[in-house]
Amino acid sequence: MFTRFSSSLRSTARAAAPSTRGYATASTSATSNSAPYFLGAGLAGAAAFYYSTLDQRQLLAEQRQGTEKTPEGTTKVKGESALSPEEFRSFKLAEVLPYNYNTSRFIFDLPDGTSSGLTVASALVVKATKEGEALGKNGKPVIRPYTPTTAPDVEGKLGPSQDHPIIRSALLITLDTQELLIKHYPGGAMTEHIFKLKPGDELAIKGPIPKFPYKANEFESIALIAGGSGITPMWQILQAINAQVSPQACWPRRVALTWRFGGSSPVSPTVNSNPEDKTKATLIFANVTEEDILLRKEFEGLAKSKPDQFSVVFPLDKPPANWTGPTGYVNSEVLEAALKGFGTGPEKKEKVKVFVCGPPGQMKAISGTKKSMKEQGPVEGVLKELGYTEEQVYKF
Numbered sequence: 001m002f003t004r005f006s007s008s009l010r011s012t013a014r015a016a017a018p019s020t021r022g023y024a025t026a027s028t029s030a031t032s033n034s035a036p037y038f039l040g041a042g043l044a045g046a047a048a049f050y051y052s053t054l055d056q057r058q059l060l061a062e063q064r065q066g067t068e069k070t071p072e073g074t075t076k077v078k079g080e081s082a083l084s085p086e087e088f089r090s091f092k093l094a095e096v097l098p099y100n101y102n103t104s105r106f107i108f109d110l111p112d113g114t115s116s117g118l119t120v121a122s123a124l125v126v127k128a129t130k131e132g133e134a135l136g137k138n139g140k141p142v143i144r145p146y147t148p149t150t151a152p153d154v155e156g157k158l159g160p161s162q163d164h165p166i167i168r169s170a171l172l173i174t175l176d177t178q179e180l181l182i183k184h185y186p187g188g189a190m191t192e193h194i195f196k197l198k199p200g201d202e203l204a205i206k207g208p209i210p211k212f213p214y215k216a217n218e219f220e221s222i223a224l225i226a227g228g229s230g231i232t233p234m235w236q237i238l239q240a241i242n243a244q245v246s247p248q249a250c251w252p253r254r255v256a257l258t259w260r261f262g263g264s265s266p267v268s269p270t271v272n273s274n275p276e277d278k279t280k281a282t283l284i285f286a287n288v289t290e291e292d293i294l295l296r297k298e299f300e301g302l303a304k305s306k307p308d309q310f311s312v313v314f315p316l317d318k319p320p321a322n323w324t325g326p327t328g329y330v331n332s333e334v335l336e337a338a339l340k341g342f343g344t345g346p347e348k349k350e351k352v353k354v355f356v357c358g359p360p361g362q363m364k365a366i367s368g369t370k371k372s373m374k375e376q377g378p379v380e381g382v383l384k385e386l387g388y389t390e391e392q393v394y395k396f
Helices: 054-065 189-196 228-242 296-305 332-340 346-351 360-366 381-385
Strands: 002-004 089-100 102-111 122-128 144-146 202-210 221-227 254-261 280-286 310-313 352-357 393-395
Touching: 102 202, 122 189, 221 228, 221 332, 228 280, 228 296, 228 352, 280 332, 296 310, 310 332, 332 381, 346 352, 352 360, 360 381
Parallel strands: 221 280, 221 352, 280 310, 352 393
Antiparallel strands: 002 102, 089 102, 089 202, 102 254, 122 144, 122 202
């Protein structure tokens, strides 16, 4: 027996060294197959595959044992986590679901009686289950990191209800055409492997690994700047703000890997809200075309339901003739209007936080690249020009 749970994952790299902790310490040498690790669309989402604090370790342990506290009136997932941050475990592919013109979702089952243990801004890594499959140019197994963006079932159930189905889509493992990753990595080992899987086949998954520990009302307002598949951790945070339960409670038990490749299917809208979290959030989500705006219905639904708390801006590089939003690259004018106009200016100091996640070029232009897996590095680019400090900016 298997009970499914829903999560979405974002591809942030092409390959990494195949050791248990390799995804946290892989070399970036030009001679290493792990060099492209930093070139994946939305690469920054993989930047924190390590336990940065004792609190995060404890939180993960509590979740795996089903002991975390939840708000009154909610039901948390019971049972041991089917996932492990220490080892790869194999999970069967249940079905493949089309998402839009270039995206498909791969759904994997977890054993009945287990939970995922996923948290807001946590990560997973995957590899082939059989020896000799999905190998890199160096002949070693390709390991790909993903950022899950699972929403909790707002009623604390472990399965979909008629009125409020579990949010299934939030993840988007994308091969960003803006970065020409498909052309740059023709016949990508993991890409080819995933698309050859059929229901009943297995994929090895390890995790979750905590990243930024979001806390309700820690900031007065936040800004979420994303490009392409860098939307993943932003979607997690927005769902945490808008969820009726805590980010650590009631995670569905189904994993979905979403790849940009053919198909068409809407996703379930976000439902209900968390009246306790008053954090204001502005999303600036840049894409190439209008069709590339993933989860657009969900984001616009949030802004429409709570216009004083949520704001969304969709800059497009190649907009349609009737497009009224920003066009071209995300520059200082676009950010200043979106951020300061919604109370997220740098003058607010510790009351604001700006999260950034996107392709390397966008990260460099907006916030400066991340120094290393464990170090944020100085704030540069547009955010520095606007006056934001290192304490106010977080790079996924």
